[in-house]
Amino acid sequence: xxxxxxxxxxxxxxxxxxxxxxxxxxxxxxxxxxxxxxxxxxxxxxxxxxxxxxxxxxxxxxxxxxxxxxxxxxxxxxxxxxxxxxxxxxxxxxxxxxxxxxxxxxxxxxxxxxxxxxxxxxxxxxxxxxxxxxxxxxxxxxxxxxxxxxxxxxxxxxxxxxxxxxxxxxxxxxxxxx
Amino acid sequence: xxxxxxxxxxxxxxxxxxxxxxxxxxxxxxxxxxxxxxxxxxxxxxxxxxxxxxxxxxxxxxxxxxxxxxxxxxxxxxxxxxxxxxxxxxxxxxxxxxxxxxxxxxxxxxxxxxxxxxxxx
Numbered sequence: 223x224x225x226x227x228x229x230x231x232x233x234x235x236x237x238x239x240x241x242x243x244x245x246x247x248x249x250x251x252x253x254x255x256x257x258x259x260x261x262x263x264x265x266x267x268x269x270x271x272x273x274x275x276x277x278x279x280x281x282x283x284x285x286x287x288x289x290x291x292x293x294x295x296x297x298x299x300x301x302x303x304x305x306x307x308x309x310x311x312x313x314x315x316x317x318x319x320x321x322x323x324x325x326x327x328x329x330x331x332x333x334x335x336x337x338x339x340x341x342x343x344x345x346x347x348x349x350x351x352x353x354x355x356x357x358x359x360x361x362x363x364x365x366x367x368x369x370x371x372x373x374x375x376x377x378x379x380x381x382x383x384x385x386x387x388x389x390x391x392x393x394x395x396x397x398x399x400x
Numbered sequence: 401x402x403x404x405x406x407x408x409x410x411x412x413x414x415x416x417x418x419x420x421x422x423x424x425x426x427x428x429x430x431x432x433x434x435x436x437x438x439x440x441x442x443x444x445x446x447x448x449x450x451x452x453x454x455x456x457x458x459x460x461x462x463x464x465x466x467x468x469x470x471x472x473x474x475x476x477x478x479x480x481x482x483x484x485x486x487x488x489x490x491x492x493x494x495x496x497x498x499x500x501x502x503x504x505x506x507x508x509x510x511x512x513x514x515x516x517x518x519x520x521x
Contacts, residue, residue, distance in 0.1 A: 224424045224427065225506055225507050227507060228510065343511075
């Protein structure tokens, strides 16, 4: 008897399910970052707002990368329902704390997906997910570094802090050969 | 349907209420349930199974609202729909889950290089 599911796609149902959940998570992240950008914008933190607008776009791209992968491989990608997200924050610090929490949740989710890929013997998807692992190392570093800067820069230098936060990057890629 | 099943149809799973066949000639799964027979692609079959498995049977069982007495399920890419009571939803779920398990078993046999489930001679 033919294996019709395998003829249709290389992605097994459990992997398809977790990838669709990840698409939703990335879209929710995008929405949360947009809310953070909006808060920063209306509270005068223009540079941080720019940083979060960019993050919001990036999260959407992450979701779309998975969406296209599922479609290209013959699986089904679902456009997710994005629930309402919080629009208000107490301080600039709480915005960045929320950002770090979100990145940690995404990292945990990526790790779980790799576990599912290994259980199902889906090495192609695991290879794709390695890109996300590297991406998360960078994202977590940036969020942590921003929180460090908030602690280090005196509270009266708000403009300098805002500018500095938006310029944080992760250049030391540990996954590349020197 | 039972008396004149085409030779290309192989039985995947059967319950008292219905049967799922696979036709290797057309690459379709054939759902025979509640007196009707519907050919489905593997994708549509998976989607329909998901649809059936997400029916809120607890709501159907506990609600006194007449709207919750039946569930209307539209088969993907088909003009047919099922209007099912709680018991029928459970029967359909049992049939689709059983068929899905057998298809998964067939995949596992193929993956490990064993002969797959029966092929007509």
